[in-house]
Amino acid sequence: xxxxxxxxxxxxxxxxxxxxxxxxxxxxxxxxxxxxxxxxxxxxxxxxxxxxxxxxxxxxxxxxxxxxxxxxxxxxxxxxxxxxxxxxxxxxxxxxxxxxxxxxxxxxxxxxxxxxxxxxxxxxxxxxxxxxxxxxxxxxxxxxxxxxxxxxxxxxxxxxxxxxxxxxxxxxxxxxxxxxxxxxxxxxxxxxxxxxxxxxxxxxxxxxxxxxxxxxxxxxxxxxxxxxxxxxxxxxxxxxxxxxxxxxxxxxxxxxxxxxxxxxxxxxxxxxxxxxxxxxxxxxxxxxxxxxxxxxxxxxxxxxxxxxxxxxxxxxxxxxxxxxxxxxxxxxxxxxxxxxxxxxxxxxxxxxxxxxxxxxxxxxxxxxxxxxxxxxxxxxxxxxxxxxxxxxxxxxxxxxxxxxxxxxxxxxxxxxxxxxxxxxxxxxxxxxxxxxxxxxxxxxxxxxxxxxxxxxxxxxxxxxxxxxxxxxxxxxxxxxxxxxxxxxxxxxxxxxxxxxxxxxxxxxxxxxxxxxxxxxxxxxxxxxxxxxxxxxxxxxxxxxxxxxxxxxxxxxxxxxxxxxxxxxxxxxxxxxxxxxxxxxxxxxxxxxxxxxxxxxxxxxxxxxxxxxxxxxxxxxxxxxxxxxxxxxxxxxxxxxxxxxxxxxxxxxxxxxxxxxxxxxxxx
Numbered sequence: 206x207x208x209x210x211x212x213x214x215x216x217x218x219x220x221x222x223x224x225x226x227x228x229x230x231x232x233x234x235x236x237x238x239x240x241x242x243x244x245x246x247x248x249x250x251x252x253x254x255x256x257x258x259x260x261x262x263x264x265x266x267x268x269x270x271x272x273x274x275x276x277x278x279x280x281x282x283x284x285x286x287x288x289x290x291x292x293x294x295x296x297x298x299x300x301x302x303x304x305x306x307x308x309x310x311x312x313x314x315x316x317x318x319x320x321x322x323x324x325x326x327x328x329x330x331x332x333x334x335x336x337x338x339x340x341x342x343x344x345x346x347x348x349x350x351x352x353x354x355x356x357x358x359x360x361x362x363x364x365x366x367x368x369x370x371x372x373x374x375x376x377x378x379x380x381x382x383x384x385x386x387x388x389x390x391x392x393x394x395x396x397x398x399x400x401x402x403x404x405x406x407x408x409x410x411x412x413x414x415x416x417x418x419x420x421x422x423x424x425x426x427x428x429x430x431x432x433x434x435x436x437x438x439x440x441x442x443x444x445x446x447x448x449x450x451x452x453x454x455x456x457x458x459x460x461x462x463x464x465x466x467x468x469x470x471x472x473x474x475x476x477x478x479x480x481x482x483x484x485x486x487x488x489x490x491x492x493x494x495x496x497x498x499x500x501x502x503x504x505x506x507x508x509x510x511x512x513x514x515x516x517x518x519x520x521x522x523x524x525x526x527x528x529x530x531x532x533x534x535x536x537x538x539x540x541x542x543x544x545x546x547x548x549x550x551x552x553x554x555x556x557x558x559x560x561x562x563x564x565x566x567x568x569x570x571x572x573x574x575x576x577x578x579x580x581x582x583x584x585x586x587x588x589x590x591x592x593x594x595x596x597x598x599x600x601x602x603x604x605x606x607x608x609x610x611x612x613x614x615x616x617x618x619x620x621x622x623x624x625x626x627x628x629x630x631x632x633x634x635x636x637x638x639x640x641x642x643x644x645x646x647x648x649x650x651x652x653x654x655x656x657x658x659x660x661x662x663x664x665x666x667x668x669x670x671x672x673x674x675x676x677x678x679x680x681x682x683x684x685x686x687x688x689x690x691x692x693x694x695x696x697x698x699x700x701x702x703x704x705x706x707x708x709x710x711x712x713x714x715x716x717x718x719x720x721x722x723x724x725x726x727x728x729x730x731x732x733x734x735x736x737x738x739x740x741x742x743x744x745x746x747x748x749x750x751x752x753x754x755x756x757x758x759x760x761x762x763x764x765x766x767x768x769x770x771x772x773x774x775x776x777x778x779x780x781x782x783x784x785x786x787x788x789x790x791x792x793x794x795x796x797x798x799x800x801x802x803x804x805x806x807x808x809x810x811x812x813x814x815x816x817x818x819x820x821x822x823x824x825x826x827x828x829x830x831x832x833x834x835x836x837x838x839x840x841x842x843x844x845x846x847x848x849x850x851x852x853x854x855x856x857x858x859x860x861x862x863x864x865x866x867x868x869x870x871x872x
Contacts, residue, residue: 230834231402232409232435233841236612236639238386238661239402239812239829240376240839248373249366252359262348270341274334281330288323292316374840379814379827385630385640385658388812389647389674390665395809396424396616396643398829403641404428404573405831407612408437414573415601415610417594420617420645421580421587427831432573439573444590445556449563451576453597456604459500463489465596466505468625469589470553484546488512495529506551506558513547556586557593570608588620595625602632609636616643623653630657647673661814661827664807671801678799678815679822688790695783705773798822 295316302308381403388399404414405428418425429441442451454465463486471482492508493500507519511530522530578590602613613633618626626642633640640658644651647670655677665671807813810830816823833839 227835228431228831229435230839230841231405231431231831233406234410235378235406235842236381236410237378237402237406237841237843238381238399238814239379239827240833241379241825241827243373243375243377245370245373245375245838248370252362254355254358256359257348257351257355259348259352262351263344266344266347267341270337270344273337277330277333277337281327284326284330285323288319288326291319292323295319373838375838376828376833376836377840378843379825380843381639381641382659383639384634385642386661387651387654387658388641388643388661388663389651389655390645390670390804390807391643391663391812392809393420393422393424395663395812395829396420397427398810398831399643399812400425400614400616401428401431401831402829404612404614405431405435407639408432408435408572412572412611413570413608414612414614416573416575416577416614416616417598418575418577418616419591419594419621421578423577423579424616425575425577425614429573429575437573438569438571439575440571441575441577443577443579444594445586446579448557448559449561452561452565453576453593453601454502455561457600459490459493461600462500463493465593465600466502466554468596469592470550481546484542485550488543488546488550492530495526501562502554502560503558503562506554509547509551509554513544513551553589556589560593574610591620595621595629599625599629599632602629602636602638610638612639612641614641614643617645618642619644619646619649619651621650623650626650626654627657646670659814659816661812662804662807663812664809665804668801668805671804674804675797675799675801678797678824679817680795681798681822682793682795686789686791688788690786690788690790692784692786692788694785696781698778698780700776700778703773703775707771799824 295312299309299312299316302312391399400416404416404425407414416425416428423443425441429439432439444451454462457465466489467482467486470485489505492505492512496504496508501521504521507521508526508530510519511522511527576594578587578594580587598613598615601610613629615621615629630640632638642658646667647655647665652673655673660677662674665674804813810828812827812829814825814827816825834841
């Protein structure tokens with residue numbers, strides 16, 4: 206994701222008075238984080254009328270002229286027929302009334318008037334036709350005039366749009382979340398810009414601002430300098446240089462002071478240090494019981510020296526208190542563990558002995574309080590001072606005093622234990638104190654608290670941190686084209702064949718047959734005759750015969766055949782083919798809503814605010830460079846709910862502003 210900020214920089218050669226007036230705009234009341242760029246050109250509405258088509262205009266005018274001519278012809282024909290008929294009828298009436306001169310004369314007069322009227326009407330129609338023809342010849346000129354008229358209207362529209370957009374703001378103020386905001390990443394100059402823009406707005410709103418600068422680089426110096434120039438009361442304390450006038454733990458009850466000191470010494474230890482914490486708490490309560498109501502870090506350190514066996518004169522302790530502490534030493538001297546704990550507490554708390562020893566000033570409470578750590582390479586003391594500030598912050602928020610801060614800012618909160626941050630966040634939420642936490646990296650303690658409040662990211666150069674931030678922003682599902690396969694193929698086959706053949710055959714055949722036949726036969730007959738019913742015939746005849754024959758035959762034949770044949774042929778075949786295949790595959794993918802590389806390439810002065818709203822994820826890029834106030838069209842107060850420009854108008858067809866009315870009603 207890229208920043209929407211155009212490459213515009215303020216004029217470095219501007220007069221000092223103009224620059225001073227522009228910087229004072231930072232102190233416009235309102236808890237703002239920065240500005241969101243709005244491109245005014247996106248609100249430029251296009252001209253709603255479509256450009257005219259010369260050919261269409263010419264056709265429309267020609268059609269109108271043709272309709273006018275047709276209407277005039279019809280009117281002339283109807284008028285001529287009506288007038289001619291009236292004249293004929295009147296003349297016929299004059300002939301009929303020829304016997305009556307008066308009637309005949311009157312009829313003739315009316316006939317003449319009708320003839321004159323008819324002639325006049327025909328002349329008028331001819332004049333109207335001439336006017337239409339003249340207008341028809343002037344069509345190209347009128348089309349050019351319509352085009353010029355459209356261009357004039359379009360130019361006037363564009364000028365009016367630019368005049369309207371001159372009053373539209375380009376930089377819209379982005380309000381800060383009302384409760385807690387955690388900012389991760391960025392460079393020190395980006396932190397300085399963020400604290401300057403945010404702090405100036407809440408100071409101008411009359412809020413008391415408390416800044417804990419734990420970065421060691423003084424990222425709140427610009428805010429302090431501008432607050433001084435704007436006339437706001439401020440107190441800028443550099444630790445350990447200004448320990449004397451630092452009153453972080455001043456005014457705490459004894460029990461809360463002891464708990465704070467024990468947390469300072471053992472806050473980073475795990476559960477295994479519970480025995481040492483209990484022993485230190487007991488010893489400190491015993492020492493504070495001797496000191497009475499006047500308890501301070503310096504008096505506690507001096508008392509611990511006495512109890513541990515270092516009898517050094519101290520103006521912070523009275524003789525009676527030293528005697529009571531010495532008696533306590535005699536009672537506890539034989540306890541080796543207690544003596545070791547006492548000496549450890551002296552070594553740890555001794556750098557804070559001067560805390561709050563400077564006399565109080567009678568000045569009213571400051572509107573801006575900034576406690577900043579200055580890193581000088583002493584890691585033990587830096588950790589102690591950082592823990593002291595962390596322990597003091599909940600008491601500063603929880604105390605019911607007129608100077609309780611209205612806004613709390615902690616810059617460089619990376620090494621603060623998560624349980625301390627949660628306690629501080631709960632107290633700020635209970636007392637309705639907006640809390641701004643700025644972390645250099647997204648790891649360890651900062652990673653454990655990710656999402657406890659509103660979240661914003663600046664540039665995260667390390668890939669692992671950028672990946673964690675992208676995981677927090679989330680992923681989304683979408684159906685994407687994952688595979689595209691295109692196949693193009695073809696085949697071509699050519700076959701050519703020739704064949705030729707010859708056949709030759711010959712044959713010879715012989716056949717013979719022999720037949721022989723023999724036949725023999727014998728025949729006989731008998732007959733008798735006599736009366737019917739007699740026992741024997743009266744006459745009888747007997748006869749017999751024999752026939753026989755033998756025959757022999759022989760047949761012989763021969764045949765011979767000879768056949769010659771020849772054949773030839775040509776075969777040709779051609780086959781062509783082609784195929785084309787296009788296959789697409791889409792699948793549901795689960796990918797980052799914001800890629801880690803985008804977070805690695807964010808500009809130095811860009812803040813990306815993440816909002817996981819019920820309707821979905823929204824990412825707001827915010828420019829935090831204070832120099833933006835020197836640019837024109839910067840809105841300092843929060844914009845309305847819908848700051849968009851009106852939607853473009855409808856694309857209506859062009860209508861000519863000059864309507865020509867032809868004789869007969871034609872356009």
